[in-house]
Amino acid sequence: MCLIDKMPTFIEKAREWIHGSSYPVILTGAGISAESGVPTFRGAEGLWKNHRPEELATPMAFYKNPEMVWEWYNWRRSIVQAKEPNSGHLAINNFQYKFPELTVITQNVDGLHIKAGNRNVIEMHGNLFKARCLKCEHVFSHETTTDSSPVCKLCGAKLRPHIVWFGEMIDEQIMHQITYHLNQTDLLLVVGTSGMVYPAAGFARQVMQRGSKVIEVNIAPTLQGSLNLRGKSGDILPELV
Numbered sequence: 001m002c003l004i005d006k007m008p009t010f011i012e013k014a015r016e017w018i019h020g021s022s023y024p025v026i027l028t029g030a031g032i033s034a035e036s037g038v039p040t041f042r043g044a045e046g047l048w049k050n051h052r053p054e055e056l057a058t059p060m061a062f063y064k065n066p067e068m069v070w071e072w073y074n075w076r077r078s079i080v081q082a083k084e085p086n087s088g089h090l091a092i093n094n095f096q097y098k099f100p101e102l103t104v105i106t107q108n109v110d111g112l113h114i115k116a117g118n119r120n121v122i123e124m125h126g127n128l129f130k131a132r133c134l135k136c137e138h139v140f141s142h143e144t145t146t147d148s149s150p151v152c153k154l155c156g157a158k159l160r161p162h163i164v165w166f167g168e169m170i171d172e173q174i175m176h177q178i179t180y181h182l183n184q185t186d187l188l189l190v191v192g193t194s195g196m197v198y199p200a201a202g203f204a205r206q207v208m209q210r211g212s213k214v215i216e217v218n219i220a221p222t223l224q225g226s227l228n229l230r231g232k233s234g235d236i237l238p239e240l241v
């Protein structure tokens with residue numbers, strides 16, 4: 001029997017797990033926004049195909065050429081600004097109807113979970129629509145798509161994208177919150193992430209080691225879960241609740 005034939009059984013199993021769960025948590029990556037038209041990072045159309053991460057998403061890149069880095073983020077912001085949440089994001093609202101406390105940990109910086117109305121969203125890698133002062137560290141809402149050398153309205157120092165770059169640590173408080181939820185969960189739903197970037201890449205293993213269940217939803221096999229559902233998150237998530 002091929003995987004496709006088994007899918008209805010897998011979906012049934014996943015539903016059972018979800019309904020029997022007392023503390024589900026969702027972890028998402030770029031794949032959940034793919035059906036909204038936001039490019040993923042890796043894969044055929046991935047954002048990193050044409051750009052080397054170390055040229056753009058590192059503190060050193062920003063130090064050397066802040067204008068170039070801002071232009072890249074301005075370009076990404078201009079793409080995302082026009083996008084709408086898809087049925088995958090919206091299905092999470094139904095999950096939260098059943099599980100009001102459900103936390104969504106996302107690696108995405110596109111803000112689409114919040115635009116969809118999802119609650120308890122932890123944006124562990126920051127947000128494209130925020131900027132942070134290099135000196136006073138104030139975080140501003142940042143909708144502009146053109147300015148390639150924005151400055152702080154409070155102290156006049158340079159602003160940087162409020163994004164966690166390669167080589168940087170996730171904010172300690174945010175990591176603390178994530179650890180709390182991962183320690184509580186009995187079911188982690190991992191959606192649309194390649195599992196290439198730590199610490200998020202280690203979350204599935206971490207909860208499985210505690211005996212919790214992991215369901216993975218992905219178009220490609222990355223086998224991060226104890227139950228792997230192959231397909232688009234926009235098709236599969238609405239089927240789960």
Ligand code: APR
Nearest residue numbers: 029030031034040041042107192193194218219220232233
């Ligand atoms: N439904 C489900 N999964 C999908 C879909 C879809 N419609 N489209 C793509 N995918 C899957 C791909 O198969 C891949 O496994 O989404 C995953 C996207 O992987 P990445 O592009 O590596 O994105 P992500 O895992 O979120 O990257 C992690 O890397 O560069 C950094 O900071 C960036 O947050 C990002 C981090």
